[in-house]
Amino acid sequence: MAETITYSVPGMTCNHCKAAVTEELSGVSGVELVAVDLDTKLVEVSGQKLDEGALRAAIVEAGYEAA
Numbered sequence: 001m002a003e004t005i006t007y008s009v010p011g012m013t014c015n016h017c018k019a020a021v022t023e024e025l026s027g028v029s030g031v032e033l034v035a036v037d038l039d040t041k042l043v044e045v046s047g048q049k050l051d052e053g054a055l056r057a058a059i060v061e062a063g064y065e066a067a
């Protein structure tokens with residue numbers, strides 16, 4: 001069953017940030033869709049059997065922090 005998890009990532013300011021976060025999260029197992037909203041600084045991750053720890057690690061790997 002698909003699930004969606006939303007993270008607040010205040011450090012994202014531009015399209016480069018958006019691309020970096022999207023790329024890292026897209027590489028996490030089970031992730032099917034990543035939607036970044038720069039205005040609200042929210043990242044929506046959708047997929048199957050999502051691993052919260054892996055998702056947070058991917059955000060850190062991209063150089064940001066999930067609030």
Ligand SMILES: [Cu+2]
Pocket residue numbers: 012013014015016017018
């Ligand atoms: Cu940026």
